[in-house]
Amino acid sequence: MKNRVIQKVAALFLASGMVMSLAACNSSADSSAAPSSSEAAASAGGTSKGTIKFGLIAPLTGVHAEYGQGFQTATKIAADEINAAGGVNGYQIEIEVQDSAADPKTSADIATQFCEDDDIKAIIGDFTSSCCMADAPIVDQYQCVLLSPTASNPDYAPMSDYCFSVMYNQANMAPWVGKSVIGKYMGVKSVAVMYLNTDWGISTNQYLLQGLSEAGIQVLADEAYEEKETDFSSIIAKLKASNAEAVCILDQGNVPTIINQIKTSGWGPKLVTQGPGASQQMLDLCGKNAEGLVITDSSYITEDNPKTKDFYDKFYAMNQCAPTDHSLCAYNCVEMLASAIESIGDGDITREAIKDALKTTTYDGMAGTVKFDENGGGVRQFLILGVKDGKYVVDEDYGYE
Amino acid sequence: MLSQYMINQLVNGLCQGFIYALIALGFAVIVGIVGLATFTHGEIIMIGAYASYYIFSACGNNLFLGLFASFCASWLVGILVYKLCYEQFLNVPEHISLICTIGFSMLLKNLAQIFFGTEKKPMLDIIDNRIYSLGPVEISKVQIVIMVTVLALSALMMMIFNWTKWGVALRSVSQNREAAALVGINVKQTIMVGNCIGCAMAGVAGMLIGIYYQAIYPTMGATLSMKAFAAATLGGLTSVPLSALGGGILGLIENLGISISSASFRDVFSFGFLIIILIFKPTGFVKRKGVRP
Numbered sequence: 001m002k003n004r005v006i007q008k009v010a011a012l013f014l015a016s017g018m019v020m021s022l023a024a025c026n027s028s029a030d031s032s033a034a035p036s037s038s039e040a041a042a043s044a045g046g047t048s049k050g051t052i053k054f055g056l057i058a059p060l061t062g063v064h065a066e067y068g069q070g071f072q073t074a075t076k077i078a079a080d081e082i083n084a085a086g087g088v089n090g091y092q093i094e095i096e097v098q099d100s101a102a103d104p105k106t107s108a109d110i111a112t113q114f115c116e117d118d119d120i121k122a123i124i125g126d127f128t129s130s131c132c133m134a135d136a137p138i139v140d141q142y143q144c145v146l147l148s149p150t151a152s153n154p155d156y157a158p159m160s161d162y163c164f165s166v167m168y169n170q171a172n173m174a175p176w177v178g179k180s181v182i183g184k185y186m187g188v189k190s191v192a193v194m195y196l197n198t199d200w201g202i203s204t205n206q207y208l209l210q211g212l213s214e215a216g217i218q219v220l221a222d223e224a225y226e227e228k229e230t231d232f233s234s235i236i237a238k239l240k241a242s243n244a245e246a247v248c249i250l251d252q253g254n255v256p257t258i259i260n261q262i263k264t265s266g267w268g269p270k271l272v273t274q275g276p277g278a279s280q281q282m283l284d285l286c287g288k289n290a291e292g293l294v295i296t297d298s299s300y301i302t303e304d305n306p307k308t309k310d311f312y313d314k315f316y317a318m319n320q321c322a323p324t325d326h327s328l329c330a331y332n333c334v335e336m337l338a339s340a341i342e343s344i345g346d347g348d349i350t351r352e353a354i355k356d357a358l359k360t361t362t363y364d365g366m367a368g369t370v371k372f373d374e375n376g377g378g379v380r381q382f383l384i385l386g387v388k389d390g391k392y393v394v395d396e397d398y399g400y401e
Numbered sequence: 402m403l404s405q406y407m408i409n410q411l412v413n414g415l416c417q418g419f420i421y422a423l424i425a426l427g428f429a430v431i432v433g434i435v436g437l438a439t440f441t442h443g444e445i446i447m448i449g450a451y452a453s454y455y456i457f458s459a460c461g462n463n464l465f466l467g468l469f470a471s472f473c474a475s476w477l478v479g480i481l482v483y484k485l486c487y488e489q490f491l492n493v494p495e496h497i498s499l500i501c502t503i504g505f506s507m508l509l510k511n512l513a514q515i516f517f518g519t520e521k522k523p524m525l526d527i528i529d530n531r532i533y534s535l536g537p538v539e540i541s542k543v544q545i546v547i548m549v550t551v552l553a554l555s556a557l558m559m560m561i562f563n564w565t566k567w568g569v570a571l572r573s574v575s576q577n578r579e580a581a582a583l584v585g586i587n588v589k590q591t592i593m594v595g596n597c598i599g600c601a602m603a604g605v606a607g608m609l610i611g612i613y614y615q616a617i618y619p620t621m622g623a624t625l626s627m628k629a630f631a632a633a634t635l636g637g638l639t640s641v642p643l644s645a646l647g648g649g650i651l652g653l654i655e656n657l658g659i660s661i662s663s664a665s666f667r668d669v670f671s672f673g674f675l676i677i678i679l680i681f682k683p684t685g686f687v688k689r690k691g692v693r694p
Contacts, residue, residue, distance in 0.1 A: 197665045225664040228624050230614055231420070233413040234659040241406040256521070260615040264541060266532040285616055287525040 049090040052349060054337060055114035056095050057125030057135070058330075059102035067127050070327035071149060072097050073319045075124060077311065078334035088338045089345070095334070100126050104134035111135040115142035121341075122147060122354050124333045127326070129153035136163050144351045145358060147337065149329035154203075157376040162355055164376040166332050168298060170204045172379050174250075177274045177296055178211025180401060182248060185384055186270055186294060192221040192244035194235055194258070196251045196275075204250045204274065220244040229254065232261045239269075246270035252277075256285035263289040270294070277325065278385050278392050290387045298380045299325045299367035300394060307366045325367075332370055336363045368398035405537050410660040411653065416544040418652020419551045420610060422645040424629030426554055427602030429636060429644035434562060435595035436575040438499040441482055442603055442629070443622025444509040449475040449604025450611040450621065451517055454524055462527045467608055475604025478509075479597035487596065488589065491578070513619035521618045524611045543613050550609060551645060554602060558641045561598075571595050631675045637687030646686060651675075 056075055059068035079093045087093065098114070100107035107126045114120045115138060122145040126132050132151040139146040140160035148156070148165040157163050182191055191212065195205040205222065212219055220242035223235050236258075239247055247262065247269045249255050255276045262271070272294040276282055283290055301308045301323055311331065315323040340357035341349055362371040368381030384396040424446060431439050452474035453467035460466055486501035531542045562568040574581040574591050582588050610625065611617040628651060635647030651671045658670030678685065 223664060226667065229664065229667070230621075230624065231413075231417050232664075233417065234410055234656040235664045237406065237409045237413055238660060240409075253521070256523075257614060257616055260525075264530055264543070264615075266539065266541070281520060285521055285523045287523065289525075 050092070051094045052088070052091045052121050052341065053094045053096060053117075053119045054334070055110075055117070055120045055123040055125075056097045057100050057107055057110050057114070057123060057131070058097060059127050059131075060097070060099040062101035062103070064102040064127050066321075067150070067324070067326045068099070068102070069319060070315075070323060071125070071127065071330040073315055074311075074323065074327040074330040075334050076318070077314050078331045078338075082334070082338050088341050089349075091341070091349070093334070093338065095124075096120065100131055102126070102128050102131060104128075104131045107131035108134045108138055111138045111146070112142075115139060115144045120144070121349060121351055122337055124149065124330065124337070126151075129156050132156050132163070132165070133159065136160050139163065142351075143355075145337075145355050147333050147358070149333050150326050154377065157373075157378075161376070164358060164372055164378075166329050166336065166370050166378040166380070168378050168380040170200070170207050172373070172377070173296075173382070174204045174207030174274065175211030175214070176382065177248075177272075178208045178213075178217070179215040180211075181294065181296055181384060182212065182246065182272055183215030183217050185396060185400065186246060186272060188217065188245040188270060190218040190220050190244045191246045191248055192223075192239040192242050192269075193219060193248045193250065194221075194223045194225065194232075194239065195249075196254070197224040197226055200275075201250055208248065208250065208274070227254075230257070232258050233265065236262055236265050236267065240265065240267045244269060246272060249273040249275075251275050256282055256290075259286050259293065260289050272296075283387065283390060283392075288390070290390070293387045294395075295385045295387070295392075296382050297325070297385060298382050299328050300383055300385060300392065301325065301328060301367075302392075311366060328367055332363060332365055332367070335365060336361050336370065339363055407660065408537050409539060410656050412538060412540055412544070414653040414656030415649060416547060416613075416652070417656060418649035419548050420606075420613065420625070420648075421628045421632045421651050422551050422648025423547070423554075423606040423609060424603060424625055425632035425636065425644040425648045426551070426558065426641055427599040427606065428626070428629050428633045429638065429641045430558060430602060431596055431599035432633065433637075433639040433644070434571060434575060434641070435592055435599065437487055437592070437596060438495050438502065439482075439599075440499065440502045441486075441506040441509065442599075443626030444506045444513070445475050445478055445482075445600045445603040446607035446610065446622040446626065447513060447617070447619060448478050448509065449607030450524075450617040451513065451522075451607075452604065453608035454522055454611060454617055457524065457527060464527065467527070468605060471604040471608040472601045475600045475607070476597045478604075479600030480593065482600065483593045483596045487592065491589070491592070510619055510623075517619060519619060521616045524615050524617055527612045547609050547613060550605070554605070555642050555645045558598075558602075562641070567591070567594075628671060631671060635675060635678060635685045637685035640687055643686045 058071040059065060075095050079095050082088055083092050098110040100110055114123050124147050127150055129151040132148045133156050135146055136159040139162045143162060145162050150167045151165040152167045152169045154169045154171050157165050182188060195201040221239050225235060249258055252275045255273050259271060274296055278295055278297045278300055301312055303312055312323060340354055340361045343357045344353050347353060359372060362369060371379050373379050381398040383394055383398060384400060385392045386395045428442050431437055449471035453471040456467050456470040482505060486498050486505055490498040528543050528546060533540050570586045571591050574586060574588050578588050632648035632651050633644040636644030654674045655667050655671045659667060
């Protein structure tokens with residue numbers, strides 16, 4: 001009898017523990033359902049002709065909540081700044097936020113809702129490429145601009161004349177890494193490449209090889225590996241045997257592990273990586289092994305970077321966390337729409353006019369110049385960063401060709 | 402004539418194999434010697450790694466302190482696993498405790514993500530890295546530490562299970578629980594300690610893996626424990642030294658395969674090899690069919 005009771009209590013404990021742990025995984029995401037940030041418009045006075053409204057579709061809840069809330073904060077910062085400076089062409093900017101939870105179906109519903117609201121002149125969002133691609137046919141039908149801060153799938157922007165993205169894709173980025181960074185900046189004659197065996201890694205590798213062959217650099221090894229790989233020693237031995245001057249790593253999360261294992265193997269090639277971005281985590285995980293690493297990034301947002309300090313401080317005050325490049329892109333979206341509207345001048349601010357103006361808009365902000373290619377895909381500039389004494393140093397500013 | 406490159410790949414493969422062997426050791430103890438089914442092994446590895454990580458960051462890089470911490474932490478978790486997943490289910494079909502361990506492994510993984518964070522944690526320079534060259538063979542200090550640990554633990558386990566009174570008791574329990582109880586063996590306690598020894602092996606493995614790969618994270622055990630399972634299967638699931646041998650061979654096969662093709666095919670070589678061996682010799686490397694020692 002007693003055994004039965006213990007058995008039941010144990011089962012209950014296990015079951016409730018499992019449920020709780022699952023619930024806890026989700027709870028961090030939906031802590032704050034965000035309110036609309038229409039107060040942005042009210043904050044500035046002056047002689048205003050009225051307001052221009054943008055819709056923002058962002059994953060405020062769900063797995064990507066961190067980025068969605070970053071979008072909300074960053075667009076509010078941009079709108080507040082523009083409004084405080086007297087607005088754009090005398091108009092105040094207002095942003096209406098809706099939560100897509102990174103679900104393509106919800107995102108498409110919100111896109112329809114925004115498109116049917118005549119007050120909304122353009123839509124900013126969504127976070128994931130798949131959400132943006134679900135929204136594309138809708139904005140195409142209603143002829144309303146959809147400007148995504150982060151969609152990097154090369155197939156998204158060509159879907160419609162009205163689809164734009166400010167995030168770069170590898171078709172623009174990787175050839176530059178091969179030609180300018182590895183070829184010209186590092187000045188190496190031979191390189192070994194290791195890349196992640198995913199859609200992203202395979203296409204990035206192809207674009208990189210393209211740039212390398214243009215620069216006439218010898219590729220002595222080109223090795224793929226699986227995402228869950230933990231032991232890179234055999235690939236490293238292979239690359240080492242090729243006697244390449246430099247190793248280029250195309251990956252995100254595995255880069256620190258790979259760098260550590262290269263150093264542990266007693267080999268000292270020049271190291272360059274494309275993908276992980278200049279994060280603090282990378283320095284923590286590599287320690288002194290990161291010294292001399294060359295890394296490319298489209299933005300470098302820290303407290304001590306004077307160009308982005310103002311944005312960093314404002315973002316931190318509102319969101320209690322440091323901004324990422326994704327938030328910066330959302331900020332750029334508002335600025336680009338504003339400069340598109342500015343270039344329309346005294347003409348009618350219609351959805352069509354915004355689309356036409358946006359095509360030729362170039363925005364020169366705190367993180368370099370942003371413009372669009374012929375399809376509406378983002379073209380950004382990049383920094384070349386190096387690691388010295390455990391810190392990132394900007395070696396070449398934006399515009400290195 | 403072997404080139405320097407192939408020799409290096411062999412050393413890498415051997416070391417990788419010893420990592421698999423390290424995990425397979427504990428697995429063979431729990432599954433083979435004690436006769437329990439477990440799916441929490443990967444998570445115990447992770448617990449051991451985190452225990453040593455916190456000790457290293459609190460008390461400095463003292464290898465023995467770290468070893469002690471990971472040993473104790475995984476021993477304690479071993480008791481918990483026994484109490485929750487095995488004790489009440491000793492006299493019912495095995496699959497009930499098997500499902501329990503699957504649930505418990507999810508629980509541990511998720512709790513670790515909540516309490517330790519989902520990001521990778523660095524475990525740098527615990528052992529001063531030095532590379533020794535013996536002729537054409539280059540081997541690092543960490544690799545030597547791992548190999549020595551596996552050999553020592555393997556020998557120790559063999560001694561405990563074959564030569565001590567307690568080891569004989571444990572083997573009799575795994576053969577026939579009722580009969581063991583009749584001759585005066587405390588069955589439950591023996592099983593619990595056996596399980597804890599297996600878990601402690603895993604914890605120590607976790608620490609060494611953390612040191613070798615220089616980073617730890619909550620899901621680190623999952624992929625490695627699959628390979629260790631394969632290694633233990635090669636060892637017939639019953640023999641500790643043969644499981645270690647299975648791990649070593651798997652690592653060698655994988656790395657030789659990678660050196661002639663691509664690292665994307667790592668699992669093809671290891672599991673392909675396992676399948677081939679099992680087709681021709683279903684008992685793995687052991688002579689007799691699945692009888693517990």
